[in-house]
Amino acid sequence: MNDSGAVLAMPAVVEARRPSALRRLVRRPAALIAMAVVAAFVVIALGAPYVAPHDPIKQDFLAVRKAPSDAYRLGTDEVGRDVLSRLIWGARASLLAGVIPVSIALVVSVPLGLLSGCTGGWLDGLIMRITDAMLSIPFLIVAIALAAFLGPSLTNAMIAIGIAALPTFLRLARGTAMAITTEEYVESARSLGCSRVRIAVRHVLPNIVPPLLIQSSLTAAAAIIAEASLSFLGLGQQPPAPSWGSMLNAAQRYLVQAPWMAIYPGLMIFGIVMSLNVLGDALRDALDPKYV
């Protein structure tokens, strides 16, 4: 197609001036460490049955609130369950929290954002007013209210967090799409007779990926904290299944007798959220020319 020539020429020019996004990303030591932490987190979560030294839900009333030792590296909880094993299995709930709400937000926001940004008019106005309304309610309050009305479970918590994250993605997708539709190469495609759908899918969609990728990393971090918060409140993962948030809830009652129950789950959340935030910042630096 003739119209693609103009589009293909753009990255080539940019390429000659700047190193590739991946190269810019791996050049930052903080980003590399963050990527390693995220990769380790995913491997541990997926390989939980092979990595965990004990059964995460097996109670042992002879080993209640035992301090860290060779038998239980990070100690035991209030019913004698191994804290390390629960942390490893709890990574699964956090991994799901990082992936599913972001996927829900992406699946809904990309088509709607493209539709809204590329067509404009009353539909755009309506979608944006609903987005504004959703953004008017603080993120965690939306998630708590939705989880409360849907009923407490990990699945409902994921849905609630996904819906709460949706308006940020929608606004970003729509705003970027709208900006791209005014670019010269889109004008050229339009003048060559390309249909609206073709322009949206071939020219606009690939260009909204970088900002959505950055937002995904930052939202995954926020979603992990939100899941932990909901589980902490008893609205997410239900006992006895482990989650870092519900482990902290139980730990609160034994701060004097068993502080290890509170220290490690929080460190895990902090580590993974910090890594995702560092990765999000690094991705923004690597992908967004404004930040270079």
Next chain:
Amino acid sequence: MQLAVFVARRLAVLVPTLFFVSVLIFSLQTLLPGDAAIALAGEESDPAAIAGIRAKYHLDQPVVVQYGIWMSKVLRGDLGESLRNRIPVTELLASKLPVTVELAVCSMLIALLIGIPTGVVSAVRRGTAVDVAANAVALSGLSVPHFWLGIMLILLFAVRLGWLPASGYVPPWEDLGRNLTTILLPSIVLGTGVAGVMMRHTRGAMLQTLSADYVRTARAKSVPERLVVLKHALRNALIPVITLGAIEFGRLLSGAVLTEQIFAIPGFGKMLVDGVFNRDYAVVQGVVLVSAGLYVLLNLLADILYFLANPRLRGA
């Protein structure tokens, strides 16, 4: 442009937003699994009681009529009644909101005291170890789960050192000293996250203003560096930061939910959580509605502050 015209335009945009906010909050009850009347009745399984709830909440009417009735009550300041203790939700909100506002104000003070100076130093010493350390601390503030930080601070300052109370709240009019000791730890917990945001924005804004022409001119005129930074650069850099502060204040309400839960502070956030566990849906809807209203108002305030602080907008 006159301030009145600016405010009128912003208010005109707010009306449809608030309408959709009300629709969203009303729609929450349609999410209740199964029959809403049974869900609202809770443990009450008596058919007569369920029928009573159905009639009281007009659940036998079409959804549009239900929304109309609900909205007309909301506009008259009637947010329903708590199912748990039969107290009007507005009365409950009026008693809980000041506690959360105090917590939010104290948290914001801590955030400003940490965030702005760190942001300025970080920008002035860009690329140095101080800048790297300040950025790392800001990112940590943004990444740490507040409820965990709260637990850790209780462990250190209440359990180990015994310096501060672990939980509870004393109103300022009863005992100001004890009020401050009970509010200090929760304010630090909430303030650290906002301090991280403030620091990053102050740094970004300062970097922009420090490279502006008028700063170069000031330096060329041999204005002392201290004055260049504090008078010329910071004054302009603070414009976006002040507006951000108003928006972040709204977000503190969200953060207050868990913090109040951990420190047993009887505020707005704890009211939401208690409402959730008591299946007190009118309370949940009321809290969400008020938090959305406050958030919208604070956004409007941020816009007005930006308008007042930025002479270019006034000239437009």
